[in-house]
Amino acid sequence: MASDAGYMKRREELIALDRALRADHIRDPLSPTEAKADNVIRELRTKEASTIWNADYPSIPHPFPGMEFLTGRSIIEKTKIFKILSKMPKGAILHSHFDAMGNPAEILKLVLEQSAMHVCCSSPLNSSNLKSILPKFKCLPPEEYPKETVSLTDDNYTCNSWISANSAREMFDPELGGPGGFDRWVIAAMTINPTEAYGTHNTIKKIWQKLATTFHLYEPMIHYEPIIREYFRQIILSAIEDGISYLEIRMNLPYRCLANDCKRFLSDHEIFRIIDHVLNDIKAELKQQGREDEFIGAKVIIATLRWISMENLEERLQNCITLKKEFPHLVAGFDLVGHEDDADQGYPLSHYAEMLLKFPEMQKKAGVDEIPFIFHAGETFGDGTKADGNLYDAILLGTKRIGHGFSLLKHPKLMEICRERDIAIEVCPISNEVLRLTSSINSHPVPALFNHGLRVALSSDDPSMWGCMGLTYDFYQVLVSSELTGIIQLGEVAKDSIKYSMLSSEEKERALLAWQRRWERFLEYVLRVGQELEIKPVDQMI
Amino acid sequence: MASDAGYMKRREELIALDRALRADHIRDPLSPTEAKADNVIRELRTKEASTIWNADYPSIPHPFPGMEFLTGRSIIEKTKIFKILSKMPKGAILHSHFDAMGNPAEILKLVLEQSAMHVCCSSPLNSSNLKSILPKFKCLPPEEYPKETVSLTDDNYTCNSWISANSAREMFDPELGGPGGFDRWVIAAMTINPTEAYGTHNTIKKIWQKLATTFHLYEPMIHYEPIIREYFRQIILSAIEDGISYLEIRMNLPYRCLANDCKRFLSDHEIFRIIDHVLNDIKAELKQQGREDEFIGAKVIIATLRWISMENLEERLQNCITLKKEFPHLVAGFDLVGHEDDADQGYPLSHYAEMLLKFPEMQKKAGVDEIPFIFHAGETFGDGTKADGNLYDAILLGTKRIGHGFSLLKHPKLMEICRERDIAIEVCPISNEVLRLTSSINSHPVPALFNHGLRVALSSDDPSMWGCMGLTYDFYQVLVSSELTGIIQLGEVAKDSIKYSMLSSEEKERALLAWQRRWERFLEYVLRVGQELEIKPVDQMI
Structure with a gap:
């Protein structure tokens, strides 16, 4: 290593400047516990990279940390880091689809x-x-x-x-x-x-x-009154089990859910009543058990498919307003969903822009609080394609967050706007990899987003389909495919998922305080694991 | 499409701002010929995406434009765009390795x-x-x-x-x-x-x-006096054939090349004499044929392996100076090479920084013109790894260009510095894909580099190994994996490869003028192909 002190100092300064926008750099200095826990995770990651990830597996020809999730899942589950992360308080899930969140x-x-x-x-x-x-x-x-x-x-x-x-x-x-x-x-x-x-x-x-x-297979399995209630309850309970304390779930309306008699569909109103009941029940149960810190609630991002007619969109927007009036605490925002990249499967946002521009006025007339847009955009590796172009429209239409934003890195001005206007990116690493936007998490844009100071909430998208309910797997992949990102950055990501949620300021404050209490307990747990594994605490290092 | 004129205007303005750093945006407005040729290529790309790239191939299960090169090569070669690009004047090859440039x-x-x-x-x-x-x-x-x-x-x-x-x-x-x-x-x-x-x-x-x-197989095949001369000649002639008018070739010294008698190795001096002779011969032949515009020359970036001892490095640097004194027109710069990502295979640049910092002083003492560093750095998908960290050292040590810079996008400050100090990136798309940094060119960082205003020279790295001598294949992959990049951007890339070369200002001027003449002829050729294929000229488009 170069012993030129001047050079090494310039090098450190340059690195610090380069990382100055990262969430783990602009936060308060680490507490001693945080510094030690960070060290435990880094040491363990290095160790597992050369042991568990370097072993021979008959059915897995090329294991490496961050590898294709569906092939590597069984190795992931063997690691200590996975076990540790399963206990981490993860904040909120901000991007997942109602029908694709349950355990098959x-x-x-x-x-x-x-x-x-x-x-x-x-x-x-x-x-x-x-x-x-x-x-x-x-x-x-x-x-x-x-x-x-x-x-x-x-x-x-x-x-x-x-x-x-x-x-x-x-x-x-x-x-x-x-x-x-x-x-x-x-x-x-x-x-x-x-x-x-x-x-x-x-x-x-x-x-x-x-x-x-x-998706077509799931729909009739879930969309039935006696099932949906229990299904939703299970989603929420398993999220809580995974350290998730709040959810914003995209739900396509009209949600054609058969009533008990199998002869009619439930109205949106009836669906939202079920959701409301389930959430209230769970909150009451947790309160009884003294576990209020573990769950703040859930809201719905009302979505519709990106190939509906303009008339239907207008109706959907009106309907969204009606639901917001009745369930103001449950409606988080509005979105359009579907495979952005497939021209046969729908329109870009620009197609609907004129109608979407009317939404604020429609809301004002109806006297409801602002319902934000929370658009999917840029879920593509395209450059200059319609799906890539959705990023422009999402931002021009005032989106509060961007769903996926996989291609955002190609857009210097939009990155600047996201930083200035505090537009967070809902990043779904495993979804992007399984859906072939990237061959491994190592090539995923998320480290670049971190370094460029974009605020990121990690999410799971359609976890049923890839068998990774909760957020632990996504957090794991992001942690092990970088040497820079540590548990502190993941903690900031967890906090950001609450900060950039559609919770009210009071709810956010409560959620962040609860998160902080759990975070401190979690760090203590990490230190205990570190001691068991005889990982040197950081203050004994050089 | 939204008919709200105000919205569409704001959208256009935002897109223009977002693309303002691109080479094809900051240049002079397109000439009518350029605009038409650009249109021909765009139309042809769209057409071939839905025909040649959408056909069934028994041995290629999933063809798509930008796909894995080694599988898709036979399809690439069927396309009209490939044929057109093979005739494009491509400027310079700035990143390829002497032993890996020949047709096997x-x-x-x-x-x-x-x-x-x-x-x-x-x-x-x-x-x-x-x-x-x-x-x-x-x-x-x-x-x-x-x-x-x-x-x-x-x-x-x-x-x-x-x-x-x-x-x-x-x-x-x-x-x-x-x-x-x-x-x-x-x-x-x-x-x-x-x-x-x-x-x-x-x-x-x-x-x-x-x-x-x-590489080990090639070495004894090429490193033999009667072969190397003809080998080098073939490299240059085939590059010229591919529209390349200048080359900067990395050559590892000492270049253990057996003399005719198979009993001793040629000295570096003797090797450089051979190189000089071959280049002079070719220039003379082209001059005789009135083809001077087609070839400006070639230089060597002297390289050594990134695992040599400090003493050997010092000796190598001295030797580089000696060669520069004798062949000032042939020595372009100095580099360290080897698999950056493999900790067992060498040291990061920081290891050698102290010695490398002495190089300018060593040169001054010897009274030679500045020999720049042109370092490999960031040829990795790592984040915060040693290979990724080489980017800091390359820049701190004053590199004139960056070889690969695959991980540069993760570094906001370094991107800024590269723009400010005019450090171009030698991007090798097919090499990066074959060497598994990206699964296809569609996920390659090059479009993001373009959009962020980084100056890029496309290059081929070790084309012998992937069977794609010249630059046509790399240009092809970059063109078809984006909808934004067109022939104009590729033209700017070609020009940049000359601008960011180590040619003298006079040589650059001559090379750029020659390139411009050939570019105009090339555009005329594109228009003729467009007419043959009955592609609508752009001025008939809406």
Whole structure:
């Protein structure tokens, strides 16, 4: 190492200038506990990189920290860092979609409890077509229950004929695994597997087609009154379990959810009542258990698909206002969703700009508080494409945050505006990787966003599909694919997820105080793990 | 599309501000010919994206523009855009390595012309080991020629025993393809194939191991006096053929090149004499043919490996000064090379900083003109790693350009410094992709560098290994993986490669004038192609 003291000083100054915009640099100096905990995580990361990540795994040819998530998940789960992060208070989830947040196995359990739930498929199942034929679910009213039941695995099964989900499971050919085989068949269809993401569907277009298929499968499983309540409850409880204390969930309206009688759809009003009840119940339960710090609440970002007609958009905006009037505490904002990159699958934001520009005026007329736009934009590796161009419109239309912003780094002026106007970026690392915008987290733009002083909230997008409910996996990938980012930066990201949420100032204050208390307990826990592993505390270092 | 005129105006203004730093925006307004040619290329790109890139190829499961180069090369070569770009005047190659710039088949031909050239391998070759056993070449003085010759494909072949390269070829088992099979065996070992890059060696560490193996194979094939002259000549002629008019080539010294007698190594002085002669010959030939505009010359960036001792570095720096004194027109700068990312494979720049800081003083003492540093730095997707940190040292040590700078985007302050101090980035898109820093050019940082106003020279690095001699392939990948970058931006990149070269101001002026003349002829050619293809000229567009 150069012993020229002048040079080394200039070098340090330059590095400090270069990192001056990072959240972990502009914050208060580290407390002694923070400094020690930071050191424990850095040492452990280095150690695990050369042990767990450097070992031989028969089914994983090229393990490395930050690697393709679906292949590397089993290694991630072996690490101490993963275990530690699972206990970290993570603030808020600000970007995930209502139908894609549940544990697939738990959803299937809920489905099997309902006698109304039926299933069909396009061909009798056998060992050679089991991987390619998908299940389809539907709730039927009692008078439409099928008269006879032939197993899906019976050669005599009539294609696309409905049979009770429970019978289908019970009668599933033992050769194909019996009831357990049925479960595996359904769950496989509910998730994206490594062969699909990194092999058969290894382009953005193809993997999105797979994703769309998966969403279509979930819809009838979840959109049923007796299920949705329990489904939503499970989402919230498992988020709390993962250290998440607040959620803003995108929900596409109209949310065609069948009522108990399977004969009509619930109104948006009824859906929001269910959401409200579930949240109030959970809050009351936690209060009873003295765990109020762990959960602040949840809100909905009302979304609609980016290919609807202009008239329908107007109706959706009106409807959003109506819901805001009735559930002011539940409506967080408005968004348009869908595969931005696929020209056949919808319009860019600019297409709707004129109508969207009217939204503030519509709100004022209705006398509701401001409903912000929180737009998806730039979920693309394109340069100068329509999806990339959505970033301009999102910002011109006054978006409060940017969903994804994967291509934001290509836009110097927009980066400046995001910093000036405090527009945070909802970054979904694992989603971006599985959906083939990046081959590993190491090539993901998130470290550059950190370094350029953009404020980031890490999020999970559609965790059901990649089997990583909660935020621990996303935090893990970001932590191990950088040597610069440590637990302090992740702490700032967690705090930012609260700061840049649509909570009121009072709620934010309460949430941040609660987060701080949990953060300090978490750091103590990290130090205990460090001691157990005999990691040298930082003050004994050089 | 939004019909709100005010909004659309604000949108245009924002886009203009966002792109204000791009080379194609800060230049003079387009000439009518430029505008039309730009349109032809854009229309053609759109058309080919939905035709050639959207067709079915049995051996290419997921074609798309910008895809993995080694898999997509055969599609690239089918496109009209590729044909057009092959005729574009591309300015200079500023980043490529002497031993890795030749066409492997041509190198093998040169090798087979030399009776001194011998070959061996570690096991008799057969159909099952042919793909895994590598050839090894060596020049022998006549008295060491082997007494008997057993074919490499004969079971009785003694492992690692030298036989004449020509005999080895002639005697190659017809079952294994005979002489043609020998050629294919050697050439396969000289190149990285798609299965290696995207399968068996699909991590940075593994693909670099493969790259190192390949370099070791080339060395004895090229480092022989009767070959190097013709090899260098071919490199230059094929570059000229590809529209390249100037080269700065990194050459590792000491360049252990065997003299004609195979008994001693040529001195650096002798090597530089050969280089000088070849360049003078080519210039004279072109002058005779009235083609002076096509070639300005070539210089050497003297390099040494980043794991040498401090004493050796001092000696190398002295030696560089000596060569500069004798060949002032040939020495362009000094660099340290090797796999930055691999801690076992050398030191970061900071390790050598103290010694490197002395270089200007050493030069002054010797009375030579300034020899600039032109450092490799940031050839990594790491964040805060030593390789990433090399960017700080390169800049602090006053580098004139940055080789690769793949991780530069993570450094806001360094980007600012590069803009202020006019430090250009030598970007090697295909190299970065094959060496697994990015999965496709679509995820490569080059569009972001353009948009942030960094000045870029596209280069090919080790084109022998990926079979893409010249710059056409790299230009192609950058053009088709963006909708923003057009032929005008590529023209600016070509000009920049001259501007940011180490040519003298007079040479630069001459080179730029020559480039401009060729550019105008090229644009006319693009318009003719556009007419043939019946692409609407831009002034007929809305």
